[in-house]
Amino acid sequence: MGYPDEAALRRMEDGLGDIVGEGEAADGLVRAVTDAAGRLVKITFNPRVMRMDSQALAEETGAAVRRAQEDGQRRTHELVGGALGRSAPEHLPDHTEFWNGLREMREAFDRSMTDREAEVARRLRDLD
Template sequence: MFDFDPARFRPEDVERLAAQADDALGRLSASTEEMASLTATGEAADGLVKAAVDSSGRIKRIALNPRVMRMDSESLAEALIEAIGAAQDDARDRVQEMVAELMAATGLPAKVDTEAVLEKVDAIGDATRRRFDEHHDDLNEVRRTFP
């Protein structure tokens, strides 16, 4: 989406890039609103136990068919866990789909290798610390030369 080439930058590119940024922000805003209003559902025990969660997986609603009262407490607990887990899985999958669609619409990669990014961030941090230590040593040397 953002086709920016600094070597061929022209003043009119600013307006085009601003329009592209506005479009991306509009899409992001719409996706954020859609995620905020998302309700995902899951069920267990042949539909006797139903759960609904929001986009972050927080439980919004649990519905129990009166026939669940015939279940023993352990079976009911397992059914609740299963229904909630299914709803959370549905929410996760739907949010991932929304993010992938948003990333594709903006021209950004849908998946990022977070481990590789973290390794690069660590490497940059290490290099920065080494440079800081070098400069610190240089400053100490300069201080020693002045009375």
């Protein structure tokens, strides 16, 4: 499996910051927007929603938020999968944990390449 290069990591990191999830319920009367971490950013109620009883409004609001979170998660999977060149794992870890893991992979790869370059240089010197 190949690891994403620096440019792909930067594109993915920039893209994750821009991801929002959008969801609606009650035939579009309730709309929710979440950020990349799934936190609620905005909720909008159409004035006609006030005709609903409080229990129904609470349920529809929860449904809109869940749909927005699911939409954000789907968009995150698409972005990560595109950068990796394959499907993203089903469950992505916490945003910070995920990026730290990718950076650790890149750093390990860089160290490995540096070690290999040093070994090749040593062997070339030994040939002289």
